[in-house]
Amino acid sequence: MRGTPSPLRDPWDVLVSGPAPDAVRIGLAVPLSGPLALTAPSTLDLAVLAAEECTEAGGVSGRRVELVPVDSGRAPEVVVAEAVALRDAGVFESLVGFHTSDVHRALARAWAGRGSYVFTPPHEGGRGLPGVHRTGHGPTAQHAAALAWLVRHRRATRWVLLGTDYVWPRAVHLAARQSLAALGAQVVGEALVPFGPGDPGPLLDLVVRSRADAVLLSLVGRDLVLFHREFARAGLDRRVVRLSGALEENGLYAMGGDATGELYAAMPSFAASPASTDEHQLALQERHAQRAGASAPVVCAYARSVHDGVRLACSLLAGGGGGRTARSAPRLARADGLTFHELPAG
Numbered sequence: 001m002r003g004t005p006s007p008l009r010d011p012w013d014v015l016v017s018g019p020a021p022d023a024v025r026i027g028l029a030v031p032l033s034g035p036l037a038l039t040a041p042s043t044l045d046l047a048v049l050a051a052e053e054c055t056e057a058g059g060v061s062g063r064r065v066e067l068v069p070v071d072s073g074r075a076p077e078v079v080v081a082e083a084v085a086l087r088d089a090g091v092f093e094s095l096v097g098f099h100t101s102d103v104h105r106a107l108a109r110a111w112a113g114r115g116s117y118v119f120t121p122p123h124e125g126g127r128g129l130p131g132v133h134r135t136g137h138g139p140t141a142q143h144a145a146a147l148a149w150l151v152r153h154r155r156a157t158r159w160v161l162l163g164t165d166y167v168w169p170r171a172v173h174l175a176a177r178q179s180l181a182a183l184g185a186q187v188v189g190e191a192l193v194p195f196g197p198g199d200p201g202p203l204l205d206l207v208v209r210s211r212a213d214a215v216l217l218s219l220v221g222r223d224l225v226l227f228h229r230e231f232a233r234a235g236l237d238r239r240v241v242r243l244s245g246a247l248e249e250n251g252l253y254a255m256g257g258d259a260t261g262e263l264y265a266a267m268p269s270f271a272a273s274p275a276s277t278d279e280h281q282l283a284l285q286e287r288h289a290q291r292a293g294a295s296a297p298v299v300c301a302y303a304r305s306v307h308d309g310v311r312l313a314c315s316l317l318a319g320g321g322g323g324r325t326a327r328s329a330p331r332l333a334r335a336d337g338l339t340f341h342e343l344p345a346g
Contacts, residue, residue, distance in 0.1 A: 007051040007066045008044070014068055014091045024060040026051070026313050027068050027083060029097035029107065030306065034073030035195055035221035036100070038250045042297035043098060043306050044069070046284075049291055050310035060317045067310070068092045072099035076106035084110050094317055096120065096309040098302050100220065101168035108132045116316045120305035122245060122268070124171040133316075135309055137268060137330055139168075139175035142245055143216070146266040146332040147179050149343065154262075156214035156241045157185045160207050162227075163218030165192035172218040172245060188212055196223040200230040207236060214241040221251065228255040228263075237262060248300035249340070257338040265333050267301040270340040 014025065030043050051065040059065055068091055072079050079099070086092060094116040097107060101124040111117040112129040125138035136142075150156040159180055163169025169192060177187055189210035191203055207215060219227055224246060231237055237260045247265040252258070270281075284307065285299050297303075333340035 009066050011068050023066045024063045025066045025092040027092040027095040029070045029072040031073030032071040039302045042303040046303040046307035050307040054314040076103045080106045080110045102166040118309040120309040124168045139172045142330045144179045151183045158188045158212050159214045160189040160212040161216050169218035200227050217244040220246040225254040249298040258335040263335040
């Protein structure tokens with residue numbers, strides 16, 4: 001709410017001031033630096049909104065909710081060292097995180113059995129650990145229906161798989177190979193590259209040499225934006241279908257949008273238009289606009305997931321167990337200029 005103190009607290013200020021008997025503090029591990037930092041403004045806005053909503057609803061056992069940010073855009077070992085040190089010092093009691101899955105894996109191992117850790121974006125799959133709540137979708141659940149739609153409706157049968165070389169893209173590529181084989185489509189090229197910025201030239205050459213008619217992208221954030229820019233500059237956007245599992249509104253704005261009709265994304269949610277049937281998303285956007293004003297960052301899929309993750313963390317701290325977390329179904333959406341339009345699942 002405007003005029004009320006922000007629930008965001010600096011971790012070092014909290015260390016100096018010590019515990020607050022009337023507050024419960026949740027660590028907020030979001031990327032304030034690195035390739036996903038372009039999503040930070042909207043993610044912080046929606047996390048703050050969730051904390052305020054929880055406090056207005058009575059808080060956690062009567063205590064207000066505060067958030068203590070940790071920059072999860074850094075190397076996994078750095079993020080883990082800081083988060084664990086702050087937890088051990090009593091700065092926060094649980095953790096909500098949105099970050100790459102290499103950071104997630106490291107944090108999950110450090111947190112297992114030592115309190116709740118809610119990880120909110122699409123994840124790499126595999127077995128969960130005690131106390132770790134993954135609210136996103138695994139690679140097959142996120143991508144299989146989108147791949148099937150594109151094979152059937154866009155005749156996309158020759159695929160190149162391009163991603164960053166860490167655990168989530170590797171899992172996405174494995175799941176995509178299985179899905180595409182079942183659809184009678186081919187994987188004609190594959191590459192995994194380090195976090196950038198790097199030279200997209202070799203990736204574009206691979207698309208051309210392999211005579212691909214579709215590309216599955218598991219690059220993220222800034223690296224994904226730079227690839228899309230160069231892809232369009234090379235003229236490939238007019239004849240090669242692109243599907244991304246990590247493209248949201250911030251990235252779409254940063255790359256300048258798309259008017260070819262051949263750019264698709266598979267994410268659990270997108271900012272809803274007035275004609276949307278997603279009542280939860282529409283209500284969330286309205287509350288966000290009331291709190292932050294018309295100039296607020298766009299509500300993206302990552303931000304929405306963190307909002308729901310903070311709400312879940314509050315429920316867990318209150319002893320509610322969280323129940324079964326409601327998850328938005330993965331969607332296939334086409335970029336139309338600077339907006340997404342959801343496509344039918346069939």
